Amino acid sequence: MCSTPKLLVTQGRQATYMALSYSWGLEVRHNLQLRKRTLETLQREGIVESEMTRSHREALQIARMLGYRYVWIDAFGIIQDDDDDWAAQSRQIADVYGNADLTLIAGRSDDSRLGFIQNVPSPSVPPCSIRYRSPGSSTSEDSTCYIGLQLTKATGPVEKRAWCFQESNLSRRKVTFGEQQLSFKCRHSNIYEDGSYVTHVPGNWLRDLSIRPSADRKVEPMDVLKRWYELTMQYSLTEVYDPTDNFATLCGVAKRFQEALQDSRYLAGIWECDLLRGLLWRSRRLYLGPNSRQPLRRPLGVKQLQGQAIERAPSWSWLALEGPIIQATGKHYEKVFSNEANLRCRPLHNDGGTWSPDTWDPDVIVYPFPQCRLNITGFILEVRRSSIPTASYGRKHRWNYSAARIKEHAVLLEAVSDAKQSTGDHFSGSIVAIGLFDVEDQGSSMALYAMCLTYEEGLMLEKTEDGYYRRLGVFSVEEDGVFSGVSSDMRSVTLI
Known part of the structure; x- marks a missing residue:
């Protein structure tokens, strides 16, 4: 990457690049971003880094350290005051993050103006120091051992953002600046800063949405639908600043499933081939698990619709409301829907x-x-x-x-x-x-x-x-x- 970054309009050219997934922050508007009037200037004269949001500057810093010449950042990859460009680029999100060599996730920051590298919260209980001396040591000085609580693997505030949910699920390789530690995830494993790790079975697109479904990897439709319901329940826990973005923030994920369910139509968040089961979503209020105390609510508009209750989906769609849902999944429902007589x-x-x-x-x-x-x-x-x-x-x-x-x-x-x-x-x-x-x-x-x-x-x-x-x-x-x-x-x- 050059010392003075410039905007590159790719026009079909291909190269290895890094993508950034982050939270802008509530009602945050970046001082420097791609707009119609700045398009030519950012290409010709470059981007003044000192005017960029701190999270953007830190992403460039990490890209340089890792040797990436190109970085995709939404504030500069989408013309922010062009509705047509926003729609066109939003429809390409699956490819933008799925094709990135690496996605950098600024998980611990909920405000892009504050950055994410040093934004580490203090532990609820500070480490305890213990003095010790090794038996047979040649020195008479004591050493100190620090013992503390296990570091959380939580991503942080970004985990609750609907845009970031999609970006994370569509990425094939990720470095996450998490709530308390760094982690690296690829198609083979998750590796955490504290030394723990989890391995995966590679090549399973149901778990790695950056992989396109293919005819030579046969997957049963019910397995596809199970994964869809699992992801939508996770998605329902997220939030988005503009509630009318609800279909855009799920567009890339839905496209991956559409490729697998080729004979089924996508109807406002529900698949036609499993419509009756899809209609039986419900609030988590009767459920004893996590987030069950949070009720569903009608979305309120922003911008020109500030504070107004809006209808953003058909009433029968789970995307019409905000808040955690439960889908009709599990062995009982499998038995019910396996017999048309039911x-x-x-x-x-x-x-x-x-x-x-x-x-x-x-x-x-x-x-x-x-x-x-x-x-x-x-x-x-x-x-x-x-x-x-x-x-x-x-x-x-x-x-x-x-x-x-x-x-x-x-x-x-x-x-x-x-x-x-x-x-x-x-x-x-x-x-x-x-x-x-x-x-x-x-x-x-x-x-x-x-x-x-x-x-x-x-x-x-x-x-x-x-x-x-x-x-x-x-x-x-x-x-x-x-x-x-x-x-x-x-x-x-x-x-x-």
Whole structure:
């Protein structure tokens, strides 16, 4: 790399380069970045390093030490005031990071103005010094041994950034300036500064998204989908400054999976070949694991949409909300979805599994997003939120979650109409399901509808003025009779 860095427009030329993955910082705008008016100047006259953000300067410093002549940094690789260039380059992120010889991850810094090399937090408990003298030592002086807590392997604040999540997963070789130590990760192993390491099985693209899926490496579709659900649950823990970037920050990862699931369409974060399972995502509020106390929330806009609640995805998509989710994964769901007899709805136009008449793919990343409707043939039951407290419900429920969390967050649903089966059973006013709203404090007075996706679970919906339905949450069936044997009552439903 030359002493005075310059912007290079590659125009198809290829070379070995390093990429930087970092957090800009909340509402941080770099003093020096690529803009329409600076494009020619940065190419011709070069970049004044002293005017660069500290994280950018430190990345150049490391690149020089490692012998890299070229570095890709988003602030200079994307024209920041050109929406078309932003969209075009964002769609190439999988290749930008997947083709980089090395990705430098500034994991420990959440503000690019502060840098990341020296930004190391102090341990919660300082090291303890112990004086000792080796037996048989020729010197009479004592030595000192320092004992402290094990260094964490956590990446740091960058781990919670949606853009960085994608960049890290798409990179084949990484040096991470982590929360307390350095680490190096490649396709073979992870090596940490404290001497610990983890080895990998090389060539598995499901674990290394920088590798493109290929026809000669056969992978079962269900294995691909399992990995997708695993990654989306991790992704849901991340944050992004502009919530309308939600599809852009997942674009590169989705493209890798699209290459593997060639016969399936990507519908706003869900794969059409596994649509019903994909629709059964839910908040972690009933779950006892990490992040389960964090509720889902509606995204609020920034910039021109400052503070406004925005609709950034169809209501049925997990990308519509912010916060940690759980997907319908595990052996139980594998058993449920392996048998079509367990399913309770189908595509309206049964032409081989096309659930939506609309077009959507991973390259849809520019807000406002197009409409994506799901046309379904299913059974809908009008229900209401029961006034009976969930805590007083004595029956054993199907959901395999903490009983205490169910009492705290779930609601009881009762049938509104006199639902009657051939057996003559009446269900009006009885508890027919247990529901979990995606966003809390909903459904106290609104008309609710329940649509089964499987024999045991389904979606809570609300009806719009134009006859469409919006997702409100999920439910677990408590009264089988009211949802079974109703093939004659199946009707067309459009989810938006």
